Amino acid sequence: MKTLDRKGPGVVVALLTSDDVEHDIVLRMPPKRRYTVKLKITSIRKATPRFIEPDQD
Amino acid sequence: MDAYPWYCTVAADASCLQGDILRSCPVVVPTVATQFDAEAASAEVLEYDVVILSQSCDLVQRKVDLVLVCPVWELGAMSERSHYLRSTEGRETLRRGNLPGYHLLNACDIEGFEFPHLVVDFHNVYGVPFDLLVTHARDSGQRVRLLPPYREHLAQAFARFFMRVGLPVDISPFR
Numbered sequence: 270m271k272t273l274d275r276k277g278p279g280v281v282v283a284l285l286t287s288d289d290v291e292h293d294i295v296l297r298m299p300p301k302r303r304y305t306v307k308l309k310i311t312s313i314r315k316a317t318p319r320f321i322e323p324d325q326d
Numbered sequence: 327m328d329a330y331p332w333y334c335t336v337a338a339d340a341s342c343l344q345g346d347i348l349r350s351c352p353v354v355v356p357t358v359a360t361q362f363d364a365e366a367a368s369a370e371v372l373e374y375d376v377v378i379l380s381q382s383c384d385l386v387q388r389k390v391d392l393v394l395v396c397p398v399w400e401l402g403a404m405s406e407r408s409h410y411l412r413s414t415e416g417r418e419t420l421r422r423g424n425l426p427g428y429h430l431l432n433a434c435d436i437e438g439f440e441f442p443h444l445v446v447d448f449h450n451v452y453g454v455p456f457d458l459l460v461t462h463a464r465d466s467g468q469r470v471r472l473l474p475p476y477r478e479h480l481a482q483a484f485a486r487f488f489m490r491v492g493l494p495v496d497i498s499p500f501r
Contacts, residue, residue, distance in 0.1 A: 292410070292416075292419055292424060292425055293425075293426060293427065294408070294410055294425060294427075295427060295449055296404055296407055296408050296411075296447075298397065298399055298403070298404065298407065298447065300353075300372035300373055300374050300397075301350055301373045301374060301375065302350070302371075302372075302373040303370060303371070303372050303373070304370070304371050305357065305368055305369070305370050305371075306354075306368065306369050306370070306371055307367075307368050308356075308367040308368055308369050310364040310365075310367055313364060319391070
């Protein structure tokens with residue numbers, strides 16, 4: 270924060286530098302190439318869990 | 327600073343690791359529909375340059391079926407679409423890691439693999455089937471790999487983005 274700017278009695282505006290804040294900007298970039306494919310659904314099933322065994326020490 | 331290079335190149339058939347940069351990687355995204363219809367399902371194939379985010383050990387030990395990747399863009403290409411990123415202030419904010427959804431990677435000067443600064447976009451991540459990714463990597467020839475500790479720095483930036491919490495009522499700033 271650099272300075273405080275007094276705008277009148279009881280009104281203080283803080284001047285922030287870019288170091289003080291995070292900017293949450295979003296840029297929607299198009300892919301390099303885009304095309305449509307038709308899908309042939311070969312099966313529909315309920316997913317089952319896949320447990321990864323922990324490494325043995 | 328040559329003692330701490332950002333990148334190396336690896337052979338096409340080298341194991342895929344976190345930080346590998348793959349060019350024109352196909353990502354299959356089901357076409358948006360309000361209701362799933364197996365008879366009329368379609369998908370779009372989007373080709374992105376991507377960086378692998380999945381943990382290397384999970385990839386080497388084949389503990390994942392889908393590999394987490396996210397798009398990377400040349401800084402110049404992003405700047406064309408963003409006034410903010412054309413500014414020195416915007417680029418500095420990005421470089422300092424104060425744009426939570428983005429992460430800046432250094433330019434690469436390896437002969438034959440040169441590229442300018444890259445921006446990793448965390449907003450849209452994709453799961454690519456393991457075999458598809460490995461086949462694509464093998465068919466694409468030598469590739470560039472981000473090296474430690476820059477690789478871990480990337481992973482940390484993604485973790486920070488993913489775990490961020492927006493408070494409904496924040497603590498008032500100190501005056």
